[in-house]
Amino acid sequence: MFGLKNIFGGNKAVKESDSVVAAMPAPAPAFLQREAVFDRKNRPSGHIFFLQEESPLATAPTLLQRMLDEKLLATLLSSPDAWNTQRAFIPLSSASLWHATIERLPVNNLILMIQLAEEQVDAEQLLERLKDLRNKGLSIGIVRQPHHPCFGPAIQQADFAIIDAATTEAGSVRDFSAAVRASEKKTPLALIALGIETLDEHNLCRTWHFEGFHGAFAAKGAPRPEQTQADPHKVQLLNLMRLVQSDAENNEIAAGLKQDPLLTFRILRYLNSPALGLSHRIESINQAITILGRQRLTRWLAVLLFSVREPDFSDWLLVESALTRGRLMEVLGAEVMPHEAHDALFLTGIFSCLDRLLRRPMAEALAMLSISDHVENALLNGSGPYASLLALAKASETFDLERISIAAESANLEPDKVNRALLAATAWASEVTDHWE
DSSP states (O other): OOOHHHHHTOOOOOOOOHHHHHHOOOOOOOEEEEEEEEOTTSSEEEEEEEEEOSSOGGGSOHHHHHHHHHHHHHHHHTOGGGGSSSEEEEEEEGGGTTOGGGGGSOOTTEEEEEEOOTTOOOHHHHHHHHHHHHHTTOEEEEEOOTTSTTHHHHHTTOSEEEEEGGGSOHHHHHHHHHHHHTOOOSSOOEEEEEOOOSHHHHHHHHHTTOOEEOSTHHHHOOOOOOOSSOOHHHHHHHHHHHHHHTTOOHHHHHHHHTTOHHHHHHHHHHHTSTTTOOSSOOOSHHHHHHHHOHHHHHHHHHHHHTOOSSOOHHHHHHHHHHHHHHHHHHHHHHHHOTTSOHHHHHHHHHHTTHHHHHTSOHHHHHTTSOOOHHHHHHHHHSOSTTHHHHHHHHHTTSSOHHHHHHHHHHTTOOHHHHHHHHHHHHHHHHHHHTTOO
């Protein structure tokens, strides 16, 4: 995961003389990145969205930072539903707060995560702008910069107080929490910790009353005992999917489910959740097959396969990865292969995480299912018509710009289309998991 400097693209000021601006290249094509922010219940509550591009922003002029911020805002504006159910944290330099695009951003669940630019010394001008944005309904987060002359006044206009835990001593993190909570603001500030490396650091930030947690700690997860046998509910789901995909009679499928009443209850509750938006209530698997059809029912059973009881951080990241990959391949597939079966593309993305879910080799996991040759070839050999979109879906989770660029070019997709699809896929995955147990 990236640290704060990477998310903001660096913040080293360079005077914008005419010669510097004239010599400065325009930012290269940029790809959207997202990282989860967890709440105190250990569930993802939102994402930080930022752009990754080739320009060396750590030493670039502030003007170049503003150009990249502008590109990020334009990308977000193209997919305003990306934060319908969860928060979107948008990292911006304070130098970019006067950009016209900000005026057109939707305000629901969106937080501007502001790092004060080094040349930002006019506190009165900054405070007036922050007040204006808050009056429009936008939420404001201010990143801790205690030596910046505008930090004290700016934090008084914030809704969120943000600290880079990766570069801050533990004692200073604690003191920041105490100072924020001692503030006399009418509306208390919510504390967000970025760049948390370990589970111990997460526990400390939780003890110090932080409400949002971001960083590499989430990918590590709590140590768990090795599984000696597969989860019986997942085995039943896999068996049900195999029956639904085959020529099995509806009664045979229903009979198999009678062996696990709890699984039947979970399936029907999920199929009737608002996330699916069905116009008719489903009371039985027979009815589900009739209303949805076997192909669509297989799709939703695959989604439910990734629901985890008492999930930890790493489980949630796996769920998000699977659902986002599936939806991303489906959305992009509509662009580049409109005549293909988009449910098959969706299943390819979902099943690309099946080995991690079942903790067994991919070939062994796929042997438990009935899948098409195109899906199997993409998953096992990286070949066939679905392979390029799968490679792009996987690359979108990395911070390897060259890999993402090559994958997008191979799939014949421009960065803007990939970025919009990733926003839509992230929003969809968040909406689906909102209705899980």
